[in-house]
Amino acid sequence: MVEICGVSKYYGSQCVLDNVSLTILPNTITSFIGPNGAGKSTLLSIMSRLVKADTGTVKLDGKDVNAYSTNEIAKRIATLRQTNHINLRLTVEELGSFGRFPYSQ
Amino acid sequence: MSTEARTSTSSSIRVRLGDGGRLAILAAVALGLAALFLTVGASGMWEYALPRRATKLAAIALAGCAVASSTVVFQALTNNRILSPSIMGLDSLYLLVQTAIVYAFGSTHPLVQSANTNFALSLLLMLVFSFVMYRLFFAGERGNIFFMLLLGIIFGTFFQSIASFMQVLIDPNEFLIVQGRMFASFNNIKTPLLTASAVAMLLTAVVFWPQLKFLDVLALGKEHAINLGIDYDRVVRRLLMAVFMLVAVSTALVGPITFLGLIVANVAYELVRTYRRLWAIAGACLVACVALIGGQLVVEHVFNFSTNISVIINLAGGIYFLYLIVKERTSW
Structure with a gap:
């Protein structure tokens, strides 16, 4: 279960997320829908620790995501971005096996 | 696209065997x-x-x-x-240091002539500069490597400009000493x-x-x-x-x-x-x-x-x- 409590994010003086709170239940599919610039990606980025929130917390199973060790949380959360340009010569097998990195490192 | 993908997979399997x-x-x-x-030309x-x-x-x-x-x-x-890594301006700093000591003390000064002192001084200054760059951009929350690279380019150009300014002012004989330091050399x-x-x-x-x-x-x-x-x-x-x-x-x-x-x-x-x-x-x-x-x-x-x-x-x-x-x- 993911809980988002009072998350705000500003880029300069521009408010992108204003005090967002919601709970995402387990065993459900949740989608964020909104027009361009609504802050969907920002919220998702904060949830996956790619961006730091200015205020508020994101909790995974009752524990702040930033309190987990990065390796531990990598075993729980997987993200796939809209653009995935990878500048390496990789086979599909090699790319897939990167997914085991949190376990094998 | 599909043929390209196929050829690259088959070739990478062949090639990976050959990497070692x-x-x-x-x-x-x-x-x-x-x-x-x-050995070449040592002639005994x-x-x-x-x-x-x-x-x-x-x-x-x-x-x-x-x-x-x-x-x-x-x-x-x-x-x-x-x-x-030259984009971070370290070699420009090295050149500036070499030019500046010749400019300030002349080419016969121990700082120029003594390899040990010169090495220590250049190394020290480059490490200090690295440390400053590093602190500037990773002390805060916004550690962004490209920001640091940009800073490196600016500093590098700055160092280079000062160095060439000094090179214009010094005596041509002294400049030859500086010029010797401008390129990597394994002699001596x-x-x-x-x-x-x-x-x-x-x-x-x-x-x-x-x-x-x-x-x-x-x-x-x-x-x-x-x-x-x-x-x-x-x-x-x-x-x-x-x-x-x-x-x-x-x-x-x-x-x-x-x-x-x-x-x-x-x-x-x-x-x-x-x-x-x-x-x-x-x-x-x-x-x-x-x-x-x-x-x-x-x-x-x-x-x-x-x-x-x-x-x-x-x-x-x-x-x-x-x-x-x-x-x-x-x-x-």
């Missing part, structure tokens, strides 16, 4: 060149020739490996294969400095070795690296420290040499076709040794020291680099 072999061949070439370098004067050539060879190997590995690491951090390397540099590089390698396993994942890009559980900021910081250290030590030892990194790293990517960066580092080190030993042989025995190794490598490397740009452009 290619490295072995490269190592053999490097060793052969080293043997040639030690072994006691004189061997120790001097061995020192030169050791300096070549050290500087080559430092530049090669720092460039491969740097390119993995920045996700860019046409950047080299003092053994104690070589030992000190070797120890420093070895320590760097040992201290930062644990971070190297993250390189392959870092090369996927920041988002993927974080997604795969890497403490991105911390690992990047550590690896950058290693890059700074290697560049500073090798530059203080032989002079501005970072130009070499770009060439050897890219040749290594072509030769060792696996994505594994450790292999690329090994390959780049060997390519660097081959290029430097080969270049030095050409300088000594073909041109009789009438040119220097930077010119030769820049000529060969520049042509290769142009080829690379043209190739990258057509591959899109």
Whole structure:
């Protein structure tokens, strides 16, 4: 279960997320829908620790995501971005096996 | 697209089997060149020739490996294969230091003439500069590596401009001294400095070795690296420290040499076709040794020291680099 409590994010003086709170239940599919610039990606980025929130917390199973060790949380959360340009010569097998990195490192 | 994908898979399977072999061949070439370098034209004067050539060879190997590995690491951090650590302005700073001491004290001053003092001073200043750059951009929350690179370009240009300003003002004879320092040179390397540099590089390698396993994942890009559980900021910081250290030590030892990194790293990517960066580092080190030993042989025995190794490598490397740009452009 993911809980988002009072998350705000500003880029300069521009408010992108204003005090967002919601709970995402387990065993459900949740989608964020909104027009361009609504802050969907920002919220998702904060949830996956790619961006730091200015205020508020994101909790995974009752524990702040930033309190987990990065390796531990990598075993729980997987993200796939809209653009995935990878500048390496990789086979599909090699790319897939990167997914085991949190376990094998 | 589909045919391209198919050919690249089949060729990568064939090629990956050959990676070890290619490295072995490269190592053999490097060793052969080293043997040639030690023996050619010595005509019986072994006691004189061997120790001097061995020192030169050791300096070549050290500087080559430092530049090669720092460039491969740097390119993995920045996700860019046409950047080299010289963008951070360390070699411009080295030039400025050399110019400034000649400008201020004259070319006969111990700071210019004594290799030890000069080495210590250049190294110290480069490390201080690295530390300042590092603090500036990683102290706050917004550690952004490209911001730091931009700063490096600005500082580098600034140092270079001041250096050329001073070079215009000094006596032409003094300028010749400065000019001698403007290019990497393996002649006249003092053994104690070589030992000190070797120890420093070895320590760097040992201290930062644990971070190297993250390189392959870092090369996927920041988002993927974080997604795969890497403490991105911390690992990047550590690896950058290693890059700074290697560049500073090798530059203080032989002079501005970072130009070499770009060439050897890219040749290594072509030769060792696996994505594994450790292999690329090994390959780049060997390519660097081959290029430097080969270049030095050409300088000594073909041109009789009438040119220097930077010119030769820049000529060969520049042509290769142009080829690379043209190739990258057509591959899109």
